[in-house]
Amino acid sequence: MKTLVIGGVAAGTKAAAKLKREDRSAEVTLLTKSREISYAGCGLPYYVGGLIETEEELIVNTPEKFAGLTGVQVLTGREAVGLDPERKSVHVKNLDDGTEEEYTYDNLILAVGASAIVPDVPGIRLPGVFQMRTPEDAQNMRSYMEEHEVRRAVVAGGGFIGLEIAENLHAKGIAVTVIDMAPQIMPNVLDPEMAAYAKRHLQKKGIRIQTGTALKAVLGGEKASGIQTDQGTIQSDMVVVSIGIRPNTAFLKDSGIKMDRGTIVVDGQMRTNLPDVYAAGDCVVVKNRITGKPQWSAMGSSANYEGRTLAQILAGKEKNYPGVLGTGVVKLPGMNVGRTGLTEVQAKEAGYDVETVLAVTDDKAHYYPDADSFATKMIADRTTHKLLGIQVLGAGAADKMTDIAATAIAMDARLEDLENLDLAYAPPFSTAIHPLVQAAYILENKISGEMVSMTPAEYAEGKAKGYKVVDVCPNPQIAGAFYVNLSSVNGPIDGLDKDEKLLLVCLKGKRSYFLQNRLKAYGYTNTVVLEGAQYFNDVKVEGGKFKVSPEDITRVKALGFLQDKRTEDCFNARVITRNGKITAEESRVIAEAAEKFGSGEITMTSRLTIEIQKVPYANIEPLREFLADAGLETGGTGSKVRPVVSCKGTTCQYGLIDTFHLSEVIHERFYHGYNQVKLPHKFKIAVGGCPNNCVKPDLNDLGIIGQRVPAVDLSRCRGCKVCQVENNCPIHVARMEDGKIRIDGSQCNHCGRCVGKCPFGAVNTETEGYRVYIGGRWGKKVAHGRALERVFTSEEEVLDVVEKAILLFREQGITGERFADTIERLGFENVQSQLLSDELLERKQENLAAQKHLKGGATC
Template identity: 65%
Template sequence: MKLLVIGGVAAGTKVAAKYKRVMPEAEVTIVTKGRDISYAGCGLPYYIGEVIEGKDQLIVNTPARFAALTGVLVQTEREVTGLDSHEKKAIARNLRTGAEEIYEYDACVIATGASSVVPPLEGVRLPGVFTMRTPEDAIETRDYLKEHQVKKAVVAGGGFIGLEVAENLLAQGISVTVMDMAPQIMPGFDREMADYAKRHLEKKGIRVLTSTKLEGITGSQKAEGVKTDKGFLPAELVILSIGIRPNTGFCQEAGVEMFKGTILVDDKMRTNLPDVYAAGDCAMVTNRMTGERQWSPMGSSANMEGRTLALALGGEDVSYPGVLGTGVVKLPGLNGGRTGLTEEAARAAGYDVETVLAVTDDKAHYYPDASFFATKLIADRKTRRLLGIQVLGPGAVDKMTDIGVMAVTFGGTLDQMTSLDLAYAPPFSTAIHPFVTAVQILKNKLDGVMESFTPAEYMDGAAADYRIIDVNPAGPTIPGVTYVDLNKVQGEMPQQGFFGMGKEEKLLLVCAKGKRAYLLQNRLKHYGYTNTKVLEGSSFFNIIRTGNAAEKVTVSPEDITRVKALGCLHNKGTNNFNVRVITRNGKVTAEENRCIADAAALYGNGDVVMTTRLTMEIVGVPYERIEDLRDFLAGAGLETGGTGSKVRPVVACKGTTCQYGQLDSYSLSEKIHERFYHGYYEVKLPHKFKIAVGGCPNNCVKPDLNDFGIVGQRIPTYNIDSCRGCAKCQVADICPMGAAQVTDGKLVIDEEKCNNCGRCIGKCPFHAADEGTYGYKVYIGGRWGKRTAHGQALDRIFTSEEEVLSVLEKAILLFREQGNTGERFADTVSRIGFEKVQEQLLGDEILARKEEIVGASLHLKGGATC
């Protein structure tokens, strides 16, 4: 038996290795176009992010190692150009020699996989533009990042690989924009789940643009930006992750039946040609629930298809049942998993669909690092069979998804799953497993025990004529609506209704996650209220809209405090606010400027002002339009904020665009913004923590009047032997500090006076001052305002940017751990003592305790009032 396998990544190597084990005497040959076989395609984004350190780790098996392990003959760098099913032979071109080669077979498996789609657009072949399909793609991308010190990147494509690449670029301190032509990211998830993920990514600092078409890439020698139908995006690196296309060009003339480039196979992986099979990303199988054709190019299904095919070729009566569309993705601080049918697909398949969105704890709430699952279940009303599950959360969403896989695979019904005996211990789960809890909530909904609106229905305006009732456990949380304390709803309510609500009035009950809203509904039903709805996921999952421009609401002190935390400052005596737009360092792109101007015209009074911190403010925004404004800005990747007891947006001078500039202060401040404003956004500090970056000792942005200041330096190196003792010394004349003097015929530098401005370098005609080292001076404990304090400079001048960023992180951690609530960093430094603070900042001990410090219950209130 001669088995020829065309292609050698996942399905190809799997079918070859397994068949050789089933039929050891068989002659098995792999012919593959590439030099590598069996590589970790799904691990490529993590190589870019240096989670996978070595390029060798991307290669699961080399051709030689695979051949020795399995007994399979591996022929690399051979491209199959034709297939003759009558003569049972494949024609290939040797890519090393150009010679034509013939491979005869008794059975042939096409496992050629797929390649990245590269659209025929301007600039797609420029340096700096990459796809993400092979190890070479990831290796070249990582090398390019380092060589060119990339600061801005655009990822075209919001699928799993594109989003994982974006996460890993962000972790490298790169400003990332993800764009997609589709109206949502994360295909295979329903739109409300994708919308939540989009909002999460934007909070983490990844700009997400949907319904945005790629039109080209600009640049002369390398990529410099991306043209879209919505405008221009600056970018030094572009990742094209807009889809893949099956590698089946040679199959058309061979008579293989195909659909949109994929090879159609049956449950034995057979094509329409005799003794010709296909598996993996080039093959189209079926959906095991609907029986309809489905293309599911995943490494997991490719391996299972390969194994099934090998067993079938070996004579076993096996078949491949099809795919469920199972997938899992890792995002920054959020994971997503899915399997089965989406709500839309289930309706299209003819099911009578009911869904629920349940927000639950992912483990015992009291256990450290406990968080949440946002779980969407899709079921059939008639049979109560589970049809699909989608899960978001920072933890083990794969566990939830895999339970769903088992339930869907074996036709499980909700009633069968309400008491599943799943594993429980506080570090792993809740006493009633979160999967079971979600099932029970959906069962309550189907049984009429709970009446609710889904997030999708709420997004579509189903609750437009409902009065919102706030049932949050922490007191009034939703601005401008009636608050009801659940604990006080006891006994029969007065005839006129509770809190003025008629018993027939339409009431939308909203709490933190949904549980208390359900409890209130249960009580209100008992007391005769007939028109209540619970909002599934409540304020945790949904953006709660409390009115429109025509409706005026009274803004309570609590509401003013709440929106202040979002960067919205109250104009006293009005219902209007100034809304701060975070611009990283005072620099905005032309596209961002247009968006801010449009937002000011649409939602404010048309004015945009600058604060002293180089933050833009949109003036005169009515309270009831704040959320609409924030949504509008988020569409362009902009955010509001910059208030509260936390790391504040950094300010910077013009840096190297100034004649005195010693460092690229814009670049450094953008890294600080991503690493510390975004990275520490959820970390409460004793008070505000302000950072300034000055490009030179002129101190235009007053680094020494900030909690942490960085000043660009150029430290002169003097060659006194070259000094001629000139009567008119060029070095002394240029020194603005009077630190350089000629004394007794030689140049003398007063180091106490020298501020390392570097202006003297290169000014001596006899080369006494030709050299200089670029560096950073760091000030701590400065403060401007009612009690002005000048910061003190650390003793060291740093020559590494990473050293400065490390010291900055240590300063933030020290302030969080050792500062008292309500005091500024200047007070902390004064109380502890500068020398002791400096000792900690120059050591490594405090950084080693980062997780402990960040996770501690400190400064729950904080001292900042603006």
Template identity: 65%
Template sequence: MVTNRMTGERQWSPMGSSANMEGRTLALALGGEAVSYPGVLGTGVVKLPGLNGGRTGLTEEAAKAAGYDVETVLAVTDDKAHYYPDSSFFATKLIADRKSRRLLGIQVLGPGAVDKMTDIGVMAVTFGGTLDQMTSLDLAYAPPFSTAIHPFVTAVQILLNKLDGVMDSFTPAEYMDGAAAGYRVIDVNPAGPTIPGVTYVDLNKVQGEMPEQGFFGMGKEEKLLLVCAKGKRAYLLQNRLKYYGYTNTKVLEGSSFFNVIRTGSAAGKVTVSPEDITRVKALGCLHNKGTNNFNVRVITRNGKVTAEENRCIADAAALYGSGDVVMTTRLTMEIVGVPYDKIDELRDFLAGAGLETGGTGSKVRPVVACKGTTCQYGQLDSYALSEKIHERFYHGYYEVKLPHKFKIAVGGCPNNCVKPDLNDFGIVGQRIPSYNVDICRGCGKCQIADICPMGAAQVTDGKLVIDGDTCNNCGRCIGKCPFHAADEGTYGYKVYIGGRWGKKTAHGQALDKIFTIEEEVLSVLEKAILLFREQGNTGERFADTVNRIGFENVQEQLLGDELLSRKENIVGAKLHLKGGATC
């Protein structure tokens, strides 16, 4: 424990630097010298991967606790001449006393020499320097070392502008706490528009008298939050707007460099109730933590989107969201950053193009599919089958609550590109080879054996033999025999149940039967949904249900007709009023 030289309070500051000074002071005192140690400022510096940090003096919180009338500023500056190799940034926070204008502390981050910024602060705080005394410090300058106006002096001048009322601003802390609620964001980035969905202003074009109705088509009393790359151009625009009569402008200190910019209803604190978050989640709207914004899932029938639908989604993202569209791992499109109060408008806009939102909750999820027959290995039209599944089970069972989410994937061949064996229910296209043993000539170099990726085909005792347990029915061998011994193949479907991806991965198990009729597969899928609803425990995945009651038991039920005979009772039962899905 040591003494803070500014407050006189005891504090924890275990530094080797101050320990040595304290040791020297003690040694001199033991030798009869009249000496004393004034205490520490809490100076520290740390090297992190790609970033350094330094601090000295009082933090904002400590200064307020000590009774100071505190003002702060966050200044982002170059750390050396911007054109010099390895130039980077300093993000500097200064803490000062409003009345005396005395510097109380400094905190600085940057990849470079934060220690020099911190050490200048040490000298200023130690000798009680005021901000006004620091505006003309003759600090070392050359392009490899600093900017022409030293970054420390620049930060001081910005804080003085704030103290003198020349700059009106929000600190990052104030912004994060919702001080900008009700403000319209204006993008002043020198590189062009960077904040989706807000008004962009080219600073160089703001010259001369503004139109009578106000520069942005609004009144001059409108609340405007000015945001650029680091803060400088926002301040310059503020000066011009003040000159032209705008009375409610604020600069965001650190601008987009230091802050996550929130637009629309996300600019303030989270005001959406937990009940409303849950309500819109059921519509496919996932809450962006810490904001009033949501990512809204746009349902695709099978992972395929038409050009017209793509245009509609892009327009919706620009009109109602951040302008970004992302793809989920299940080929669902999400419009990013939609304010809560715009969700209904967005859904209406999408509905105009026949699009819908959803894909969340403890229910049948939208199906995902591979390219099917457009792929060289495809054995079935996975797009067409997926669209049938979408209509019959996503729409048909939309109101049916399940123990947990139920995911379906359709793969066109055993390459399993969309991981059907890692879904609750997976369908894999098959082509079961058949060959004429009488035509087989038992060639020494068999084309069928050579092309088989599984090694299931072998020439034994002068005849081709295909091991049914090893063969995965990929169909690549069909038509490859020059003597036409394997020109036929039966198209079919392999079904996996109980797969799962995530924290507890489970590989699905294949049903014993290879189906050759599409309607049989759809019937088995419906029975799987009914079995899961009736026999699954709330909160468990289908994989857990299969393991709990046994694969053989489940398979027997899926291949029988008893579940379908009770469909009305199973669907109508009051089960799983609260499911287990969290996303």
């Protein structure tokens, strides 16, 4: 029996290898267009992010190794160009020499996979534009990032792959914007309210998200410099297009094979409509395991299952591929997202009597270090209690929650079947009653009427209008709400009418349910629990004011919101600029934001950061989201590299260097690039265009000053009675002595004012460049920085010194001390020696990976 396999990534290699194990006498030949087979496509984003260090780790098997392990004949560089089912042959193009080849078969397996969709928009072929489908894509992207020092990236596509790429780019310190033309991220994967929560989370972590935004063009001349969307332009050093994939089935057009929107239609035995032709993997449409309807599920997991099952079928075993549930999981910064089964929208479309619940539960014992929460949306049929789907968001093992649910759905479980599942428990792993079981309990209570609730989607739609909000938190949390101390409720509550519409809200939902249970017993008839409580919902009471807790004051300070001490609940929002520079459009956005979310007043800090005045606490997140949509951010506080400040050396008559350019480079590389790096204290950088020191570079942790070092040629000095060099020296260190001009090098500040003033050319430039001062400080304890002994002659040298200074401070600084204190403790000569060598850069990754200074010393 001669079996021909077309395609060599997941389904093709799995089917070929398993078939040889089932029947050693089978003659199996595998053809693939690529030079590689069996590569880790799902690992490509993590290679870009550096978690997977080498290209070799992406290759599961080489063609030679695979052939040796399995006995399958592997031919690479072969592209299938036609299928003749009557002759039972495949026409192939040999990519090495361009010749046509023909291969016959007894059985044919089509596992040709899918390719990234490349939109037909201007600029899409520019250098700096990438897809993410093959190891070559990942290798090219990583090389480009390093060679071009990418600081800003746009990812077009908010699905699993797009978000994985965004997460890995963000981890590299790159400012990332994700756009998607759909109204939500992860469309058809999550329900809208779950996607909205994930979007808010990503924006809080610093990834900009723009939904409802279509890619219209890639901008740039020699390389990509941004994108044009239907909502405006976004500047970027790199563009990643991840808007979907398309099955590689165009060559089958005239073969008579049955297809559905480009995917090959197969039955439960993976058979096509053509005799002895089978298909598996990303190029096929199978069925949904719950509804039985066709579903395309292009996942590496299902491709492997399909390939294995198909091999067993070809070997004569009674097997059937049951279909897919669309199970998936994605890692995002600080949050994992898992899902399986039907969404609420899909379940309703399939005709089920749908009921859902949003349950917030602990992901492990609450007292265990790193314990967090799951926000779980569970979907079931109200009549039969059959479990239909689940969506899970949380920092913990969302995959475990998803996998248990997938198993339950595959076994046709009802909610009652989950009640007493004997699942593993220990404090580091779970709670005594598993979080998934808790969600099932809550949904059962809702279906039975024991709990009457409102979903987050209903709350967002305005269903709570007319309800009195009752705060059931351990301490008052909700501005303007009626507070109830749960532990003291032993009868009717003064101030709450028994027939009044009451919305019960706590931190996660449990205390609200407990109160509802009590109130029912005391005759209250119209109470509703808000599912997800404050954890998931932005709960507001119109006109409500409250005193912000010290914990929240600290939390929002880290986001760039400093409390206005004249008020109880208003904050001044620091909007980060590029050394005071913003575009006209950004200026309009900031002005609109100040009117919409603050007092309408805007100020400028001494470090050229804009502040929007008097933003109420409740407006903080809406303001951040509004600014993020325009590419603006708040911040500039905490024990981190602070926004860079410089003089306007580009326009000043005394300017020696392009301070705008240098400060913007430093801003991108060290404010953005080191945004997640915790330091012992704040680290301020200033750039001065000349030794006039208008922005006091020597009073910053690190200061850079433009330099022009004069050189005296005494042979050209005529000993003039009135010396122009002497007259032009602003600090009077150039003097005529014994009829010759002399410049005291130990006193000269290298301002360059004397250069070229001698009509006979006695004073010219010896060196132009930068002087770096370290250890300055202004405030309660003033310290003047001290200059390193070298005058640096290139921008790259200066940037290296800046990075080494930050790394030294992180590595050798003590939490709470300023850089000046570190230098004093270690000794200036010691620090200078380290900054002038490369050892700090050599151990950079180890330094940045260390868990240090988790609570720094900065107070503002």
